[in-house]
Amino acid sequence: MKLYFEDFIPGHTAEYGPRVVSREEIIAFASQYDPQPMHLDEAAAQKSLLGGLAASGWHNCGIMMRMICDAFILNSASMGAGGVEEVKWLRPIRPGDRLTLRYTVLDARASKSRPEMGIVRISYEMMNAHGECVMTMVTPALFRRRNPGASS
Template identity: 35%
Template sequence: MTVFFEDVDRWDGESHGTYEVTEGEIVEFAERYDPQWFHTDPERAAESPYGDLIASGWHTAAMSMRLFVEGFLDETATMGAKGLDRLRWPAPVHPGDELTIHSTIRGVDEESGTEDYGVVRWGVETTAGEKTVLALEALVLVARA
């Protein structure tokens, strides 16, 4: 069932998915997009305050996006997004962490949309166990029925 703007509150307060982060994936992403030593050099990173490699925040955002799509957006009549607000990485992601995404609807804005869509302000939080590793608000365009 496709969820349209009028019924988007169906996704309020949901948690979804798990994604296991691997060392290889952290290094591969970082070498391509964020080649800082604490993302790419396991030996040097072991001596860092993090004690291990950590994923780039942008990698954490990409993994979170995958979980958001698989958990919510695949079944929603989305039409893209207007942007993100309040993007934060409160704790690092390490190899072996298992990510889960949680969403909360923070608001719907019928005025910013058109007769074809409305704008949903989705609070997204990604956790690895008890720690929050990403928090943001996404302004998602959702088609009207």
């Protein structure tokens, strides 16, 4: 069943995953997009604030986006997003980490200017296998309405 704006009820929560992050993908991403030593080299990473090899925060965002797509966006009437309100990198993502994603619908409203769409504010939390939150994000997502003429 394809998800539309009307399917995102405030307060709804769901969990997806897991996804395991490898050392090789951490280094590959960092090599191309964020070549700081703490993302490329174990010895340098040990001496850094992170205390060991860890994924770039931008890699974390990419991992989260992939998990979001696999979880429900690719099976929805998504029309994109109006940006990102907040991203927080709370703990390092390490090689071998097993990540899960939780999303919560914060609120939903029909667009006043574009009746074919609704705006759904979603809070995401990514956790490691120890249940520690490693990253959060809040974003207003745009979804096509199933019934554009219906009241919100």
